[in-house]
Amino acid sequence: MMETLVKMGQAGKQAARQLALLSTATKNQALIAMAQALEAQTTAILAANQADLQAAETMPAKFVDRLKLTPQRIADMAAGLRQVAQLADPVAKYDHGWVTKDGLQIMQRRVPLGVVGIIFEARPNVTVDATALTFKSGNAVILRGGKEAIQTNTCLVSILQHTLTAQGLPAAAVQLVEDTSHASAEAMMKLNDWIDVLIPRGGKGLIQRVVQTATVPVIETGAGNCHVYLDRQADEAMAVAIVVNAKVQRPSVCNAAEKLLLHREAAARLLPPVAKALLAHGVELRGDQRACQLVPEIKPATPADWDQEYNDLIMAVKVVDSLDEAIEHINRHSTHHSEAIITPELARGQAFQQQIDSACVYVNASTRFTDGSEFGFGAEIGISTQKLHARGPMGLAQLTTTKYEITGNGQVRG
Amino acid sequence: MMETLVKMGQAGKQAARQLALLSTATKNQALIAMAQALEAQTTAILAANQADLQAAETMPAKFVDRLKLTPQRIADMAAGLRQVAQLADPVAKYDHGWVTKDGLQIMQRRVPLGVVGIIFEARPNVTVDATALTFKSGNAVILRGGKEAIQTNTCLVSILQHTLTAQGLPAAAVQLVEDTSHASAEAMMKLNDWIDVLIPRGGKGLIQRVVQTATVPVIETGAGNCHVYLDRQADEAMAVAIVVNAKVQRPSVCNAAEKLLLHREAAARLLPPVAKALLAHGVELRGDQRACQLVPEIKPATPADWDQEYNDLIMAVKVVDSLDEAIEHINRHSTHHSEAIITPELARGQAFQQQIDSACVYVNASTRFTDGSEFGFGAEIGISTQKLHARGPMGLAQLTTTKYEITGNGQVRG
Numbered sequence: 073m074m075e076t077l078v079k080m081g082q083a084g085k086q087a088a089r090q091l092a093l094l095s096t097a098t099k100n101q102a103l104i105a106m107a108q109a110l111e112a113q114t115t116a117i118l119a120a121n122q123a124d125l126q127a128a129e130t131m132p133a134k135f136v137d138r139l140k141l142t143p144q145r146i147a148d149m150a151a152g153l154r155q156v157a158q159l160a161d162p163v164a165k166y167d168h169g170w171v172t173k174d175g176l177q178i179m180q181r182r183v184p185l186g187v188v189g190i191i192f193e194a195r196p197n198v199t200v201d202a203t204a205l206t207f208k209s210g211n212a213v214i215l216r217g218g219k220e221a222i223q224t225n226t227c228l229v230s231i232l233q234h235t236l237t238a239q240g241l242p243a244a245a246v247q248l249v250e251d252t253s254h255a256s257a258e259a260m261m262k263l264n265d266w267i268d269v270l271i272p273r274g275g276k277g278l279i280q281r282v283v284q285t286a287t288v289p290v291i292e293t294g295a296g297n298c299h300v301y302l303d304r305q306a307d308e309a310m311a312v313a314i315v316v317n318a319k320v321q322r323p324s325v326c327n328a329a330e331k332l333l334l335h336r337e338a339a340a341r342l343l344p345p346v347a348k349a350l351l352a353h354g355v356e357l358r359g360d361q362r363a364c365q366l367v368p369e370i371k372p373a374t375p376a377d378w379d380q381e382y383n384d385l386i387m388a389v390k391v392v393d394s395l396d397e398a399i400e401h402i403n404r405h406s407t408h409h410s411e412a413i414i415t416p417e418l419a420r421g422q423a424f425q426q427q428i429d430s431a432c433v434y435v436n437a438s439t440r441f442t443d444g445s446e447f448g449f450g451a452e453i454g455i456s457t458q459k460l461h462a463r464g465p466m467g468l469a470q471l472t473t474t475k476y477e478i479t480g481n482g483q484v485r486g
Numbered sequence: 487m488m489e490t491l492v493k494m495g496q497a498g499k500q501a502a503r504q505l506a507l508l509s510t511a512t513k514n515q516a517l518i519a520m521a522q523a524l525e526a527q528t529t530a531i532l533a534a535n536q537a538d539l540q541a542a543e544t545m546p547a548k549f550v551d552r553l554k555l556t557p558q559r560i561a562d563m564a565a566g567l568r569q570v571a572q573l574a575d576p577v578a579k580y581d582h583g584w585v586t587k588d589g590l591q592i593m594q595r596r597v598p599l600g601v602v603g604i605i606f607e608a609r610p611n612v613t614v615d616a617t618a619l620t621f622k623s624g625n626a627v628i629l630r631g632g633k634e635a636i637q638t639n640t641c642l643v644s645i646l647q648h649t650l651t652a653q654g655l656p657a658a659a660v661q662l663v664e665d666t667s668h669a670s671a672e673a674m675m676k677l678n679d680w681i682d683v684l685i686p687r688g689g690k691g692l693i694q695r696v697v698q699t700a701t702v703p704v705i706e707t708g709a710g711n712c713h714v715y716l717d718r719q720a721d722e723a724m725a726v727a728i729v730v731n732a733k734v735q736r737p738s739v740c741n742a743a744e745k746l747l748l749h750r751e752a753a754a755r756l757l758p759p760v761a762k763a764l765l766a767h768g769v770e771l772r773g774d775q776r777a778c779q780l781v782p783e784i785k786p787a788t789p790a791d792w793d794q795e796y797n798d799l800i801m802a803v804k805v806v807d808s809l810d811e812a813i814e815h816i817n818r819h820s821t822h823h824s825e826a827i828i829t830p831e832l833a834r835g836q837a838f839q840q841q842i843d844s845a846c847v848y849v850n851a852s853t854r855f856t857d858g859s860e861f862g863f864g865a866e867i868g869i870s871t872q873k874l875h876a877r878g879p880m881g882l883a884q885l886t887t888t889k890y891e892i893t894g895n896g897q898v899r900g
Binding site: 085089092093170172173174176178185186264268269283284287289290291307310313314316317318321403421425426427429430431432433434435436437438440441442446447448458459460461463464473474475476477478479480481482483484485 | 499503506507584586587588590592599600678682683697698701703704705721724727728730731732735817835839840841843844845846847848849850851852854855856860861862872873874875877878887888889890891892893894895896897898899
């Protein structure tokens with residue numbers, strides 16, 4: 073097991089050294105060739121996927137839906153590759169440059185990270201999406217998907233590798249860990265000599281397991297206990313529209329709101345219409361005592377509710393005495409992903425943005441905008457909820473690092 | 487133990503929230519007050535240090551020297567605080583800003599990391615240096631020094647905390663873990679809810695223990711198996727000067743060179759004079775077969791030599807067949823800190839800089855320049871040898887992260 077992974081790591085490092093030197097045009101051409109190959113092999117991909125689906129027969133419908141590919145979903149993956157080919161190359165640039173007191177020229181060059189490890193669950197589209205982004209940013213990728221998608225992933229990676237070889241590029245730019253045991257994932261998390269960064273993609277359980285186990289540096293993504301806070305003078309129509317959008321538009325994703333806070337001066341005015349709209353969309357509401365008193369349909373919340381990410385049509389509601397209490401509560405319970413205040417008062421919006429310790433802090437907009445595409449990055453590899461390296465939606469630039477290239481004419485340190 | 491640490495973490499988070507909002511002027515004033523307080527309390531600091539020194543009587547002289555404070559060393563610490571007060575504030579700025587297709591204004595604001603944990607060994611000056619940098623960048627710091635320096639550190643932190651209180655600032659901006667057991671360090675490494683980043687400062691053993699144990703994100707610093715490669719046309723005088731400087735000027739530090747590689751076409755011309763100069767400085771030389779044949783004073787190296795960081799007057803020498811072999815060898819064995827090529831040939835210097843996977847890659851200069859002061863950053867918290875977040879010398883900017891402040895007028899996602 074470990075031996076296989078070390079070999080993959082070595083091959084990945086070797087490939088990464090070549091990828092780092094490729095021109096943007098060469099990378100784009102390969103991405104377009106990958107898109108064409110996926111489309112040309114649609115029948116083979118669907119057959120492999122069918123084998124996975126048969127083995128997953130007894131799984132819940134939601135799970136099977138994530139696993140299932142269709143001609144349209146394959147076309148979407150190909151479109152994703154072509155879209156990444158259109159994006160600016162993050163590698164071909166210098167961030168800073170200066171001359172030191174000793175006459176050394178220091179240039180800070182943006183370079184790929186090297187070998188990126190992706191540990192993910194049942195969605196086979198991650199195989200192609202992650203390859204597109206890591207390849208365009210000059211990195212090799214080692215993918216370790218869930219066992220339920222192994223046939224599909226093996227087929228996809230084989231197509232991508234054949235395309236790379238046909239383009240005269242190293243096949244090890246994209247590698248799949250075929251052993252889908254827990255042991256293989258754990259071994260990968262400790263492959264410090266060969267993997268530069270691990271990005272887990274999936275549910276809370278997976279991400280926490282990686283954070284707890286990995287000795288390779290991790291970028292933590294995706295946990296979203298997001299809050300919307302209605303301040304004392306919040307406009308009713310705006311409040312209803314934003315809370316409903318943040319909660320209901322796609323409740324399963326990490327930027328959906330899970331918690332609603334209201335200033336006590338606004339609670340009686342705003343909670344009834346907001347709750348009515350949420351209930352009409354089938355949202356189950358849980359609340360503190362004051363919330364329950366204002367709207368009888370709200371059931372009592374338990375202390376555990378404040379820390380929970382439902383990813384479902386459930387929302388917990390709390391009435392707070394002040395803006396400060398709202399900020400305090402959010403900083404204590406949020407996952408530091410995305411939070412919003414609805415207020416017409418500039419100073420209170422500024423205070424909220426300054427003092428909330430989250431990746432994305434909104435004034436008068438829905439938390440649902442926290443997304444690489446919505447931000448204009450073209451694509452994203454995930455949404456970082458940690459503070460090191462990248463915070464918020466991660467595009468191509470976040471898959472790079474820098475190095476200092478220093479040029480002298482014989483300088484020694486005095 | 488864990489309870490005490492959680493309380494410190496909570497107090498740190500609370501302090502960090504206040505520190506993040508301080509003006510640059512307020513922070514600078516506090517730094518200058520800290521400098522004055524240290525100078526005014528020189529006698530008390532020396533007395534505390536004397537108690538530590540007595541307990542360390544039986545330790546090696548090198549160790550005692552690191553622990554020992556003098557009036558001059560205290561004055562140096564105070565000067566360090568004043569110098570950091572002069573540096574630009576990394577927090578008071580926006581990195582980027584744009585308007586999205588939906589009319590959302592997105593501003594990426596530079597903000598402190600929050601609570602920084604520093605685990606270090608016997609040098610009490612780290613207490614003051616780390617406080618200066620974390621405080622100026624708006625962070626709270628939790629310090630966990632070695633047991634040998636506990637009296638000195640307790641005295642220093644008490645002075646810094648009193649100064650903070652006198653300035654109306656939260657004392658918990660600087661906290662010291664008084665329990666110096668291994669258990670306290672391990673507990674700190676898993677304090678994910680309360681510490682945003684851990685920076686170990688010390689020897690390889692400490693740093694590896696933190697990397698292997700911590701679940702809090704770590705910035706790995708300081709390991710330096712640095713290489714100097716003399717290419718086929720390297721100038722003799724430049725080669726001698728740079729190799730001697732890189733090896734001899736301060737052999738105990740991480741940017742000192744540990745390995746010398748020579749192109750086979752240059753080995754017979756360059757190794758004898760370079761070896762002669764190194765031997766004259768008392769350097770022990772170990773080499774591969776070809777090196778030993780060229781200079782009889784060179785003893786045979788073992789395979790373990792290529793991966794070892796000596797931090798001493800020892801250097802291992804290897805003759806390579808090509809630039810490519812030099813690059814391959816360095817990428818396999820280096821700690822990705824600093825490497826140098828000596829060459830008059832532009833294309834070969836460029837190839838080396840592009841293909842070497844290290845934080846700092848030099849052409850025709852000594853590796854000893856990898857340093858925050860030499861780079862012009864004014865000060866440094868360490869030299870990162872990892873790729874995430876920061877790579878190379880870390881100044882104030884590397885102690886910050888960003889967040890997105892997004893302002894709309896009621897936007898919801900369609």
